[in-house]
Amino acid sequence: MSDMNNNIQGVPWDLSSEYESADCPAIEADLNSASELMDQMIEHNSVLLPLLEQAEGMGVEEATDGIEAAREIHRISEDVRSLIGNPDSYADCRMSVDSHDEAAQVLSGRLQSYQKRYTELSQPLSQFLDLVSVKVIEDYLNHELTRSARFVVEHARKRRDFNLSLGEENLVSGLAQDGIHAWGRLYDQLAGTLTCDVLVGNESQLMGLAETSGLLQDPDDRTRENAWRSINESWSAQVESCAAAINAIAGWRLELGRRRSSKRPVHFLDSPAHMNRISHATLEAVLSVAEESIPLARRAALLQAKAYGKDRYGPWDQRSPAPSTGGEDRSIPYTEALELIANAYSSVDPTMGEFVEMMAERKWIEGTVGPRKRPGAYCTGFPKSRTPRVYMTYTGGASDVITLAHELGHAFHSWTMKDLPDSQRSYGMSLAETASTFGETIVRDALLERAETPSQELAIAWEEMGALVSFILNIPTRFEFEKNFYEARQERPLLPDELKELMSQAWEKWYGESLSEPDPLFWANKLHFFISGLSFYNFPYLFGYLFSLGVYAKRLSFGDEFFPRYEGLLLDTGRMTAEDLAAKHLDVDLTRPDFWRETVAMLKPRVNHFEKLVNDVSV
Numbered sequence: 001m002s003d004m005n006n007n008i009q010g011v012p013w014d015l016s017s018e019y020e021s022a023d024c025p026a027i028e029a030d031l032n033s034a035s036e037l038m039d040q041m042i043e044h045n046s047v048l049l050p051l052l053e054q055a056e057g058m059g060v061e062e063a064t065d066g067i068e069a070a071r072e073i074h075r076i077s078e079d080v081r082s083l084i085g086n087p088d089s090y091a092d093c094r095m096s097v098d099s100h101d102e103a104a105q106v107l108s109g110r111l112q113s114y115q116k117r118y119t120e121l122s123q124p125l126s127q128f129l130d131l132v133s134v135k136v137i138e139d140y141l142n143h144e145l146t147r148s149a150r151f152v153v154e155h156a157r158k159r160r161d162f163n164l165s166l167g168e169e170n171l172v173s174g175l176a177q178d179g180i181h182a183w184g185r186l187y188d189q190l191a192g193t194l195t196c197d198v199l200v201g202n203e204s205q206l207m208g209l210a211e212t213s214g215l216l217q218d219p220d221d222r223t224r225e226n227a228w229r230s231i232n233e234s235w236s237a238q239v240e241s242c243a244a245a246i247n248a249i250a251g252w253r254l255e256l257g258r259r260r261s262s263k264r265p266v267h268f269l270d271s272p273a274h275m276n277r278i279s280h281a282t283l284e285a286v287l288s289v290a291e292e293s294i295p296l297a298r299r300a301a302l303l304q305a306k307a308y309g310k311d312r313y314g315p316w317d318q319r320s321p322a323p324s325t326g327g328e329d330r331s332i333p334y335t336e337a338l339e340l341i342a343n344a345y346s347s348v349d350p351t352m353g354e355f356v357e358m359m360a361e362r363k364w365i366e367g368t369v370g371p372r373k374r375p376g377a378y379c380t381g382f383p384k385s386r387t388p389r390v391y392m393t394y395t396g397g398a399s400d401v402i403t404l405a406h407e408l409g410h411a412f413h414s415w416t417m418k419d420l421p422d423s424q425r426s427y428g429m430s431l432a433e434t435a436s437t438f439g440e441t442i443v444r445d446a447l448l449e450r451a452e453t454p455s456q457e458l459a460i461a462w463e464e465m466g467a468l469v470s471f472i473l474n475i476p477t478r479f480e481f482e483k484n485f486y487e488a489r490q491e492r493p494l495l496p497d498e499l500k501e502l503m504s505q506a507w508e509k510w511y512g513e514s515l516s517e518p519d520p521l522f523w524a525n526k527l528h529f530f531i532s533g534l535s536f537y538n539f540p541y542l543f544g545y546l547f548s549l550g551v552y553a554k555r556l557s558f559g560d561e562f563f564p565r566y567e568g569l570l571l572d573t574g575r576m577t578a579e580d581l582a583a584k585h586l587d588v589d590l591t592r593p594d595f596w597r598e599t600v601a602m603l604k605p606r607v608n609h610f611e612k613l614v615n616d617v618s619v
């Protein structure tokens with residue numbers, strides 16, 4: 001590595017505040033404490049378990065012992081989670097930097113049995129809290145140990161009408177391993193063994209699916225198209241298996257939903273909406289505004305096609321990079337990037353800029369380039385010290401600066417929440433990207449301002465347009481397909497050709513004339529449809545995208561009032577529904593289209609500016 005590169009790339013992070021090494025005595029001590037505490041959980045569970053069968057009809061008096069045991073389990077389990085979570089984060093961090101780190105691998109393997117044991121021991125408490133009457137719950141929550149858990153407990157109880165009997169619940173979760181989850185694993189195995197015959201340049205190459213998917217980010221349009229075609233060719237030999245898997249996964253959920261419908265009917269969107277803490281009305285409002293925004297998003301797609309000298313956008317263009325227009329892109333050294341981000345963050349509030357400086361000073365960011373580093377970027381944290389860490393490989397491109405700003409946004413979010421009780425610190429996927437997209441957007445704007453040529457600007461604005469197309473056209477395409485599929489699946493399993501037809505219709509509805517051709521096999525080649533643990537892994541992306549931009553848009557209208565509101569909003573993300581959060585901190589009603597419309601309106605001038613850039617660069 002040359003000296004110049006060393007100036008560009010980032011510095012290693014410092015994990016020594018947590019542990020010295022993956023096999024140090026401090027980790028042993030944490031795990032021993034976790035084991036002892038889990039033994040105590042067994043004791044308290046022995047009080048709780050015999051009560052579960054009659055928990056529903058129990059009065060406060062009868063439940064006294066159970067309530068006390070439940071509070072103790074709650075207290076202990078927060079400690080256990082942090083004692084297991086801390087070494088787990090440490091192992092992950094170590095393995096990210098060095099995929100061959102054996103001590104970290106051993107530690108990570110060991111932790112699995114701790115996690116499994118913990119999950120099993122936590123079951124009786126969550127069942128107890130679901131089953132008992134409101135009076136018992138009030139008594140349980142009316143205590144300093146449990147008061148802070150009110151939101152999570154009450155939110156979980158919203159679904160108690162759908163509970164089966166305790167024995168049935170246990171049977172379902174026991175059978176699920178070789179039932180619904182087996183179909184998900186089958187799909188993963190298929191994806192892992194699939195090979196693609198790709199034309200790269202004039203040469204035909206045989207490569208695995210992951211590597212071929214990497215080519216979908218290639219700056220050469222033909223390479224991307226060839227990669228996409230070869231991926232679909234491989235999947236088309238597997239459509240029968242994929243159809244069996246997707247039909248079984250949906251069939252399992254629909255049948256389970258039917259059985260849970262004894263008190264009131266279960267809808268297949270109930271569970272995903274509940275998980276994301278949003279209502280059906282909100283979901284409808286977001287989707288209806290996405291539909292209104294089709295013309296704007298199609299314009300952005302067509303402009304991206306135009307920049308590549310094409311008339312239409314291809315299904316292989318979803319992750320296309322900005323077309324290369326010459327080598328004038330100047331690398332931004334790491335320290336300069338941090339300064340730029342700190343300045344941009346400071347323009348919102350000085351404390352945000354200071355936060356970035358603190359992250360850098362304490363070496364809580366991993367930014368080196370290394371041969372054994374895992375690709376990608378993320379933000380994680382240590383539950384014991386409640387300190388965040390940001391991971392990435394920083395090589396100096398504008399997109400790296402934006403990635404760093406994004407991950408620092410996540411870190412700021414967790415820093416804001418660091419003094420809250422554990423039960424108030426986890427939030428749904430729908431709100432998870434609020435601070436990251438916010439950080440990303442302010443820094444992107446700062447980068448646009450300092451860009452010197454239209455082609456530099458184009459490179460920065462490109463991803464933003466890509467996101468717009470993805471979130472407003474592609475995500476709804478997935479949702480549309482999945483919803484129509486679940487509706488049809490209620491009657492019978494669908495044939496591969498029917499699935500293709502349904503998928504093509506969804507593409508046509510959303511992309512319309514902007515698209516060169518639909519991707520009829522998208523239901524088979526997209527992993528998200530085969531995640532056995534959750535369904536509709538799509539609309540939360542759309543919600544999160546528009547919500548976070550909506551928060552950004554409020555920066556102007558609230559002026560000086562904005563930052564305290566923003567901090568308050570982040571602080572409440574783990575203890576409110578999205579609707580309550582938005583009403584309290586942004587004075588808006590998420591179930592109505594207005595807020596979403598205003599957000600999309602903010603995107604219009606950005607598309608206009610992009611159009612100007614595309615025209616300037618192509619002439």
Ligand SMILES: [Zn+2]
Nearest residue numbers: 406410433436
């Ligand atoms: Zn993120």
